[in-house]
Amino acid sequence: xxxxxxxxxxxxxxxxxDDLGALAWGTLADxxxxxxxxxxxxxEGKPCFxxxxxxxxxxPAYAQPQIWSAMNLLSDKDLATYGGARSLVDWHARHRFCxxxxxxxxxxxxxxxxxxxxxxxxxxxxxxPRTDPVTIMVVEHDGRLLLGRQPNFPPRVFSALAGxxxxxxxxxxxxxxxxxxxxxxxxxxxxYVSSQPWxxxxxxxxxxxxxxxxxxxxxxxxxxxxxxxxxxxELEDAxxxxxxxxxxxxxxxxxAIAHHLVTWWLEQKT
Amino acid sequence: xxxxxxxxxxxxxxxxxDDLGALAWGTLADxxxxxxxxxxxxxEGKPCFxxxxxxxxxxPAYAQPQIWSAMNLLSDKDLATYGGARSLVDWHARHRFCxxxxxxxxxxxxxxxxxxxxxxxxxxxxxxPRTDPVTIMVVEHDGRLLLGRQPNFPPRVFSALAGxxxxxxxxxxxxxxxxxxxxxxxxxxxxYVSSQPWxxxxxxxxxxxxxxxxxxxxxxxxxxxxxxxxxxxELEDAxxxxxxxxxxxxxxxxxAIAHHLVTWWLEQKT
Numbered sequence: 001x002x003x004x005x006x007x008x009x010x011x012x013x014x015x016x017x018d019d020l021g022a023l024a025w026g027t028l029a030d031x032x033x034x035x036x037x038x039x040x041x042x043x044e045g046k047p048c049f050x051x052x053x054x055x056x057x058x059x060p061a062y063a064q065p066q067i068w069s070a071m072n073l074l075s076d077k078d079l080a081t082y083g084g085a086r087s088l089v090d091w092h093a094r095h096r097f098c099x100x101x102x103x104x105x106x107x108x109x110x111x112x113x114x115x116x117x118x119x120x121x122x123x124x125x126x127x128x129p130r131t132d133p134v135t136i137m138v139v140e141h142d143g144r145l146l147l148g149r150q151p152n153f154p155p156r157v158f159s160a161l162a163g164x165x166x167x168x169x170x171x172x173x174x175x176x177x178x179x180x181x182x183x184x185x186x187x188x189x190x191x192y193v194s195s196q197p198w199x200x201x202x203x204x205x206x207x208x209x210x211x212x213x214x215x216x217x218x219x220x221x222x223x224x225x226x227x228x229x230x231x232x233x234e235l236e237d238a239x240x241x242x243x244x245x246x247x248x249x250x251x252x253x254x255x256a257i258a259h260h261l262v263t264w265w266l267e268q269k270t
Numbered sequence: 271x272x273x274x275x276x277x278x279x280x281x282x283x284x285x286x287x288d289d290l291g292a293l294a295w296g297t298l299a300d301x302x303x304x305x306x307x308x309x310x311x312x313x314e315g316k317p318c319f320x321x322x323x324x325x326x327x328x329x330p331a332y333a334q335p336q337i338w339s340a341m342n343l344l345s346d347k348d349l350a351t352y353g354g355a356r357s358l359v360d361w362h363a364r365h366r367f368c369x370x371x372x373x374x375x376x377x378x379x380x381x382x383x384x385x386x387x388x389x390x391x392x393x394x395x396x397x398x399p400r401t402d403p404v405t406i407m408v409v410e411h412d413g414r415l416l417l418g419r420q421p422n423f424p425p426r427v428f429s430a431l432a433g434x435x436x437x438x439x440x441x442x443x444x445x446x447x448x449x450x451x452x453x454x455x456x457x458x459x460x461x462y463v464s465s466q467p468w469x470x471x472x473x474x475x476x477x478x479x480x481x482x483x484x485x486x487x488x489x490x491x492x493x494x495x496x497x498x499x500x501x502x503x504e505l506e507d508a509x510x511x512x513x514x515x516x517x518x519x520x521x522x523x524x525x526a527i528a529h530h531l532v533t534w535w536l537e538q539k540t
Binding site: 056080083085087091094095096098100101102103112127128129130131133164165166168170171172192194195196199202204 | 326350351353354355357358361364365366367368369370371372373374382395397398399400401402403434435436437438439440441442462464465466467469472474476
């Protein structure tokens with residue numbers, strides 16, 4: 001037992017927050033001696049760990065308001081620490097068996113791998129934490145930006161369209177396919193803007209900008225409840241209105257890359 | 271049985287090539303009636319499928335010279351078709367069991383999903399084909415480009431450094447970490463250049479450029495056999511020498527994104 005080591009305090013996958021609004025840490029003595037531990041790195045000279053919970057995530061992040069409350073309190077550094085830790089322990093909790101042969105697997109390499117042990121009848125396969133690339137895009141036409149809302153979004157929230165990159169696609173192809181599928185329009189001049197990890201459960205959000213020559217939308221109602229074009233003035237007004245938005249629009253939350261993409265677009269020279 | 275449907279001819283995961291150097295196609299009558307089929311899309315008005323082979327990929331792509339010979343023959347369109355198909359059928363072959371509970375899974379949604387059937391004692395989990403984001407970067411210092419070679423590369427082949435994006439990282443953070451780990455140098459001004467899917471087994475290669483302020487390398491010999499800085503003249507000479515390279519350097523192959531990244535850099539205005 002290393003008494004200097006710190007353990008990230010999690011209730012399932014929800015972070016515990018201390019009185020100062022920061023992530024709460026305990027010691028390895030706090031955790032079940034049989035728990036699988038994931039090494040998160042060294043912070044302030046101390047090795048830091050998180051324990052794999054009995055169950056992984058069930059259902060989407062937007063259905064867990066306590067997670068959102070916690071995330072809105074955290075600093076960017078704590079958000080990054082929590083996000084990386086959450087993705088890893090959730091992956092372990094949902095990958096206790098070998099996808100190749102069905103045997104029970106064992107944690108390895110400080111939590112950055114799981115092995116299917118041949119000495120216990122397994123196939124010897126090695127498994128690695130999964131990160132899924134997702135494209136998320138602000139589409140521009142004639143000075144307006146295309147945003148959409150999924151049926152489960154809170155009222156008046158619109159955000160950038162997004163979708164998983166499929167096997168065999170480039171980033172640019174994925175952007176064009178998603179916009180065509182969800183909104184029925186063709187885009188050109190796809191341009192990378194920035195990226196961000198997203199821990200529900202473990203995405204790499206690849207933020208892009210693209211141009212549409214046409215604004216006639218055909219909305220895929222299985223994906224989007226609504227979508228529309230927003231002017232610079234409408235977006236600036238919603239942003240200025242803060243977290244609760246104005247009467248018609250809530251600007252995407254600070255922790256989401258959509259916030260940065262729309263802000264980036266607003267700050268471009270016109 | 272749809273007699274118009276086409277089946278991609280694969281020997282395991284190796285494509286069969288016809289007399290004209292194109293992918294060979296058969297009909298669904300050619301395939302084992304019990305085989306799992308993946309829908310690849312409609313081409314020339316005909317639905318196209320590939321069958322999941324008994325075994326997935328074993329070992330890295332560079333150890334399979336017959337794959338490379340085939341890929342060098344194919345057009346860009348056939349390469350994309352083969353790459354997407356290979357990633358999907360290989361994923362199915364290596365994911366016949368539920369990672370959450372260990373039960374046997376079943377193919378669903380035309381091969382774009384596997385389900386763990388509750389009616390057969392499974393847990394009901396849904397599993398989706400995996401795509402792993404990888405950063406690959408050309409690092410520049412004082413007019414020279416950093417390239418490295420892995421121990422298993424053919425002689426005189428040097429390529430761009432690369433590595434998987436880890437949970438909790440952005441593209442830019444992954445580039446900086448990889449270059450620091452593999453070559454011991456810090457980079458700045460990471461810039462996205464282009465992306466490409468890579469089907470060994472299913473990567474999204476995210477190509478970037480970055481600047482190093484220092485050229486003193488500390489090579490991680492577990493990752494790289496060698497690494498060094500190459501001048502524009504050295505790279506242009508190797509490129510002009512063709513597929514076999516010159517006495518000191520083989521330019522990265524046409525099918526690899528490293529080829530495009532180095533070519534992009536050579537064609538930049540100086």
